[in-house]
Amino acid sequence: MTNMTISRAPGQPIYLDYQATTPCDPRVVEKMLPYFTEKFGNPHSRNHRYGWEAEEAVEIAREQVADIIGADAKEIIFTSGATESNNLAIKGVAHFYKDKRDHIVTVVTEHKCVLDTCRHLEQEGFRVTYLPVGPDGLIDLAELEAAVTDKTVLVSVMGVNNEIGVIQPMAEIGAICRKKGAFFHTDCAQAVGKIPLDVNAMNIDLMSISGHKLYGPKGVGALYVRRRPRVRLVPLINGGGQERGMRSGTLSTPLCVGLGEACRLAKAEMGAESERLHMLRDRLLNGLRQRLPEIYVNGDLDRRIPGNINISFAFVEGEGLMMGVKDLAVSSGSACTSASLEPSYVLRALGLDAEMAHTSLRFGLGRFTTEAEIDYAVNHVAEAVEHLRAMSPLWEMHLDGVDIKSIEWAEH
Amino acid sequence: MAYSDKVIDHYEHPRNVGALDKDSGDVGTGLVGAPACGDVMKLQIKVSAEGIIEDAKFKTFGCGSAIASSSLVTEWVKGKTLDEAAAIKNTDIAQELALPPVKIHCSVLAEDAIKAAIADYRKKSGQSGDDADQAAG
Numbered sequence: 001m002t003n004m005t006i007s008r009a010p011g012q013p014i015y016l017d018y019q020a021t022t023p024c025d026p027r028v029v030e031k032m033l034p035y036f037t038e039k040f041g042n043p044h045s046r047n048h049r050y051g052w053e054a055e056e057a058v059e060i061a062r063e064q065v066a067d068i069i070g071a072d073a074k075e076i077i078f079t080s081g082a083t084e085s086n087n088l089a090i091k092g093v094a095h096f097y098k099d100k101r102d103h104i105v106t107v108v109t110e111h112k113c114v115l116d117t118c119r120h121l122e123q124e125g126f127r128v129t130y131l132p133v134g135p136d137g138l139i140d141l142a143e144l145e146a147a148v149t150d151k152t153v154l155v156s157v158m159g160v161n162n163e164i165g166v167i168q169p170m171a172e173i174g175a176i177c178r179k180k181g182a183f184f185h186t187d188c189a190q191a192v193g194k195i196p197l198d199v200n201a202m203n204i205d206l207m208s209i210s211g212h213k214l215y216g217p218k219g220v221g222a223l224y225v226r227r228r229p230r231v232r233l234v235p236l237i238n239g240g241g242q243e244r245g246m247r248s249g250t251l252s253t254p255l256c257v258g259l260g261e262a263c264r265l266a267k268a269e270m271g272a273e274s275e276r277l278h279m280l281r282d283r284l285l286n287g288l289r290q291r292l293p294e295i296y297v298n299g300d301l302d303r304r305i306p307g308n309i310n311i312s313f314a315f316v317e318g319e320g321l322m323m324g325v326k327d328l329a330v331s332s333g334s335a336c337t338s339a340s341l342e343p344s345y346v347l348r349a350l351g352l353d354a355e356m357a358h359t360s361l362r363f364g365l366g367r368f369t370t371e372a373e374i375d376y377a378v379n380h381v382a383e384a385v386e387h388l389r390a391m392s393p394l395w396e397m398h399l400d401g402v403d404i405k406s407i408e409w410a411e412h
Numbered sequence: 413m414a415y416s417d418k419v420i421d422h423y424e425h426p427r428n429v430g431a432l433d434k435d436s437g438d439v440g441t442g443l444v445g446a447p448a449c450g451d452v453m454k455l456q457i458k459v460s461a462e463g464i465i466e467d468a469k470f471k472t473f474g475c476g477s478a479i480a481s482s483s484l485v486t487e488w489v490k491g492k493t494l495d496e497a498a499a500i501k502n503t504d505i506a507q508e509l510a511l512p513p514v515k516i517h518c519s520v521l522a523e524d525a526i527k528a529a530i531a532d533y534r535k536k537s538g539q540s541g542d543d544a545d546q547a548a549g
Contacts, residue, residue: 317450319475323415323423343450355447391429391479393454393471394447409446 006368013329014373018307018366019162019190020331024258025215025367031261032217035254043251044242054253061260065222068263069188069207070198074227077243078256081221082189083113084236085208086156088223088247089185090117092233093154093206094126101153105129105182107139107168108349110158114187118156127151135351136300137166145176152182159191159207163333163346163362164299165308167195174203183231189213189221193266194274194305199224205231211255215367216262220255223247277306277365280374284363285309287378292385294398298333298347298360307365310347312356313381315395316388321361324384328377333360355394355404415476416510422480427487430469432456440533442525450474451518453482455525457489457497459533465489465497470525477515481505481522494530 006023008014015023035057043058045051063073079085094104106118108130118128129147131139139157148155155177157168170186177184185206191197192207193214199207207224211217225231225246239248266273288295294314310333313321318332333344343357363377389395394404415423431454434441439458445451451474458467468486472479484505489497505511505519 315473317474317478319450320423320473320479323420323476353448355450358447358450391426391471392473393443393452394473396431396454396471404447409448409452410444 013327014377015329016363016365016369016373016377017329017331018364018369019165019213019362020364021212021218022215022366023368024212024217025262025265027265028216028258028261032254032258035257039253041253043253043256044240057253058251058256061256064260064264065209066224068192068197068267069204069209069224070200071207071224072227074244075199075224077223077225077246078251078259079221079223079247080219081212082111082187082208082210083221085210085221085223086111086113086185086187087117088233088236089206089208089225090114090154090156091121091236092246093183093185093231094121095234096232097153098126101151101182103127103129103149103151104154104156105131105144105147105152106156107131107133107158109133109137109161109163109346110156111162111187111189114156114158131157133349136303137161137164137298137346137350138300138303139168139173141169141172141176144173145180148176148180148182150181152180154183154185156185156187159186159188159197160194160305161299161346162190163331163344164310164350165190165304166299167191167303167305170197170202170204177205178203190305193263193270194307196270199226209259211259211262214262214266217255217258220252220259222259273367274306277369280365280369280371281306281309281363283371284365284374284378285311287375288381291378291382295385296356298350298352308362309365310360310362312347312352312360313385314356314359315392315398316385317358318360320388321359321381321384324387325361325377325381327380331362331364333357333362418484418509419476419480419511422483422509423476426470426479426483428467428469428483429471431471432458432467432469437536438533440529440531440536442528442530442532444524444528445474445478445521447473451478451521453478453521453525455482455485455522455529457526457529457533459494459537463493465492465494474518474521475515477509477511477518478521480509481511481518482525484508485522485526489526494533497526498530500526 041050041054043054066073183205187208189210205226209222211220296312298310333347347357432439442455454471456469457465460466470482472482502519502523
């Protein structure tokens with residue numbers, strides 16, 4: 001069960017970056033292996049046993065994926081991952097209905113692959129509204145309702161944010177979309193397997209799913225596409241008409257099997273795992289708060305998946321801090337860690353000052369995180385922050401009662 | 413991102429972290445960078461009556477390369493005259509620490525910090541800013 005471990009080689013840092021990716025669960029790998037070798041058939045081959053056994057495996061996997069979100073197996077399309085699913089959902093729907101509706105509503109804190117897809121559609125002539133979020137990272141439902149018009153074809157709001165882990169009010173969003181006649185797409189790469197999801201109760205029309213965020217393999221994902229009322233798409237990939245014509249190409253049986261098994265395990269263990277991660281996250285946060293003053297949680301703490309915490313350590317710079325916590329694999333919202341040299345747009349969208357966005361670390365806890373690792377992390381982070389604050393001119397000013405905002409900095 | 417051994421050494425064992433009395437007549441203070449940009453360096457020099465930098469201290473908010481750059485320059489300026497210290501170039505710092513191109517701005521900031529500290533000292537001791545600029549140039 002959840003107390004199983006994946007062995008870490010000596011000198012390997014403790015993995016606390018489960019929102020970036022998760023290791024494949026060994027139980028998932030075991031289920032996949034036969035489909036690389038003896039059961040290698042093309043699941044679309046109708047003429048012999050090799051094809052039939054591969055097809056049967058894919059269809060079981062499809063049911064397992066459908067089951068975790070309360071969908072019907074016929075509504076699941078396998079893809080290469082959540083990026084493809086998001087592209088297919090947004091471009092596919094926009095292109096199919098473009099003569100009737102040409103407006104899309106999304107949120108500023110969406111994943112880059114949603115935002116970039118929307119930018120691309122804007123260049124084609126679609127109109128896109130980017131909703132802001134509050135300091136808690138959540139959208140304002142009244143603003144959403146006001147933004148959706150009779151020209152809105154699609155509302156795309158992520159279930160769980162990848163940086164700050166906050167959970168958007170999906171059922172309420174779904175109700176607004178249904179009332180207004182717009183389709184509701186949700187990028188649930190970070191949500192599936194972490195929180196209970198029900199496409200019918202939440203009025204979700206399209207949902208993107210990722211394999212490697214829930215202990216499945218990389219290179220596979222799925223898109224849920226509602227059948228009643230029917231949602232239609234223009235495919236991105238044309239060919240032999242697989243996946244109900246929405247995504248041509250031979251399916252990878254082992255990857256589909258892996259995603260299915262990952263969903264089955266995640267659903268079976270969600271309750272206990274959620275409770276365990278909640279306890280570990282509280283232990284991490286409380287431990288850090290006991291050791292360090294001036295630390296701030298980014299995004300709503302309660303409406304958040306239990307495996308995420310994003311903290312700003314005031315007066316220390318995130319990349320410098322990452323260097324100090326070299327025994328941990330974590331992510332930073334600091335500019336210096338990204339190619340763009342801009343601090344995290346998600347943290348900025350919360351209204352965080354650039355200087356606070358520079359000081360953040362994201363801790364992602366998951367299935368193989370142990371209490372001993374959390375205790376080690378607390379001490380390691382606290383020591384690094386103390387080391388860096390001791391050499392931070394901003395910390396010195398803070399202790400001297402100088403308001404850093406009162407200084408005229410020469411921005412470079 | 414891989415750091416050079418010298419950057420790691422300065423990060424883990426920074427030289428001359430601390431503060432000098434900024435109100436003292438023989439101390440020059442340079443504060444450069446901005447929190448919003450993710451780098452702030454404070455560099456202080458203590459200058460002897462003979463015009464030699466006899467002590468230097470720094471505090472830096474920034475990445476490992478920024479910390480290493482400022483730590484390194486505190487070592488370099490000690491024992492130098494103001495003109496010699498002002499002649500330290502960012503390229504020397506970048507080369508010594510093997511900084512990658514995206515971190516060159518850290519060495520630029522360290523050079524700016526030395527110049528700012530020297531200018532502050534000269535201003536306090538009654539030397540004109542023009543002289544400081546010429547010396548720096």
